[in-house]
Amino acid sequence: MSQLSTRHLLGIKDITESDVRLILETAANFKEVINRPIKKVPSLRDITIANVFFENSTRTRLSFELAEKRLSADVVNFSSSNSSVKKGETLVDTVNNILAMKVDMVVMRHASPGAPHFLSRNVKANIVNAGDGTHEHPTQALLDSFSMQEKLGDLAGKKVAIIGDILHSRVALSNIFCLQKLGAEVMVCGPITLLPKYISSLGVKIELDVQKALEWCDVANVLRIQLERQQIKYFPSLREYSLYYGINRKMLDSLNKEIVLMHPGPINRGVELSSDAADSAHSIILDQVENGVAVRMAVLYLLAGAKG
Numbered sequence: 001m002s003q004l005s006t007r008h009l010l011g012i013k014d015i016t017e018s019d020v021r022l023i024l025e026t027a028a029n030f031k032e033v034i035n036r037p038i039k040k041v042p043s044l045r046d047i048t049i050a051n052v053f054f055e056n057s058t059r060t061r062l063s064f065e066l067a068e069k070r071l072s073a074d075v076v077n078f079s080s081s082n083s084s085v086k087k088g089e090t091l092v093d094t095v096n097n098i099l100a101m102k103v104d105m106v107v108m109r110h111a112s113p114g115a116p117h118f119l120s121r122n123v124k125a126n127i128v129n130a131g132d133g134t135h136e137h138p139t140q141a142l143l144d145s146f147s148m149q150e151k152l153g154d155l156a157g158k159k160v161a162i163i164g165d166i167l168h169s170r171v172a173l174s175n176i177f178c179l180q181k182l183g184a185e186v187m188v189c190g191p192i193t194l195l196p197k198y199i200s201s202l203g204v205k206i207e208l209d210v211q212k213a214l215e216w217c218d219v220a221n222v223l224r225i226q227l228e229r230q231q232i233k234y235f236p237s238l239r240e241y242s243l244y245y246g247i248n249r250k251m252l253d254s255l256n257k258e259i260v261l262m263h264p265g266p267i268n269r270g271v272e273l274s275s276d277a278a279d280s281a282h283s284i285i286l287d288q289v290e291n292g293v294a295v296r297m298a299v300l301y302l303l304a305g306a307k308g
Contacts, residue, residue: 004302008120008127011136012177020181024146026298027291034070034293044073047304049105050098052078053130057109059265059289060130060140064107067296076103091115092122099125105303108132126303134168140264141174143295145182147288148219151260156183161213163189164223164245164272167196167234171223171264176202189213190245193234210245214255221262222247222272242271249276260284 004019012020033041049068053061061077068075078098095106105126108116113135120127131137145155152158160179166172166188179186180203187205188195200206207213214220225241235241252259261273261282269275278285 003305007303008116008129009138009299009303010116010120010127010129012138012141012174012181013136015138017181020142020145020178023142023295023298023302024149026302027142027146027295030070030297030301031291031294034290034297040070040072042072043301044068044071044304047071047105047300048074048076048101048103049107049300050076050078050095050103051130052095052098052106052108054108054110054115055131057130059292060109060137063289063292064128064130064139064296067293067300070293071297071300073300076101091119095119095123095125099123105300128299128303131170133170135170136174136177137170137264138174138178139292139296139299140171141178142299143288143292144171144175144221144262144264145178146295147262147284147291148184148260150287150291151284152218154183155179158184158219159187159217160184160219160221161187161189161207161217162221162223163210163213163247165194165225166190166199166223167194168226169223171221175221176204187213187216191235191241210247211251214247214251214259217259219260219262220247221264223264224266224268225271238268238271246270246272246274247277248274249280252277252280252282258282262288264288 005016051061051064065075103125107128107130109130111133113133115132116127116129129136129138148155162172162175176186187207188199189207189210192208259282263273263285267273267278
């Protein structure tokens with residue numbers, strides 16, 4: 001199989017294990033490309049891609065834009081903060097106006113869960129979900145799995161603990177789906193107030209003690225506390241969260257094994273991770289950033305070849 005089963009990347013839940021493996025294999029080829037002296041390939045020379053971001057983003061937006069330029073695509077950047085959305089224009093009208101300029105693919109981040117799915121039913125371009133509210137963030141999960149595979153090899157049977165704000169995290173949900181498709185065991189760990197009620201139905205282990213989660217896992221993927229999505233207080237203070245759920249170098253060194261430490265960024269240093277943990281030999285956080293470009297190149301390249 002050398003083609004995706006879908007013409008959109010809306011979420012990991014919507015794609016097959018074969019799709020995931022094809023994206024990761026293609027990403028490995030593109031990682032070689034971006035480490036060459038000449039980092040561009042002409043693969044998407046005739047394709048125009050619009051990055052349509054209705055929420056703030058630094059890493060994801062830069063990563064997609066760099067991936068698009070490495071593939072020689074023409075790139076249009078759209079930000080809702082200085083657009084006609086402020087005047088009351090609908091999502092479909094906004095995107096259709098962009099498509100009228102002969103855009104082939106839309107990379108979209110939106111605060112509303114399901115927005116990319118809605119768009120895919122109403123416009124003709126390929127849609128890539130760059131994060132929809134607290135729902136999914138598929139390319140982050142793919143680059144996380146790619147980074148784990150680089151470090152550990154085949155993920156079948158590996159133990160991955162996702163630690164932190166599971167309730168508000170789109171990264172957590174996409175990671176759970178992606179890791180399970182690749183045969184890994186998944187545990188979620190965090191305060192009970194930050195674990196969604198449905199989480200046990202996803203076939204994951206649940207742990208409330210972060211030290212026990214670290215002792216169980218091969219990989220700890222630590223999530224940011226998303227204060228901007230919290231309308232009520234889920235824990236007394238950041239200091240108390242850090243005391244009970246923060247990970248530091250001393251905790252890592254106390255384990256009788258080496259584990260891999262990950263974080264999708266941006267890190268709240270001193271809250272979910274201390275600096276001596278984030279910058280330790282356990283950490284592959286900067287590898288995740290580099291791999292993000294290769295994985296997003298793979299997604300765009302494969303979707304450009306997908307049949308409608």
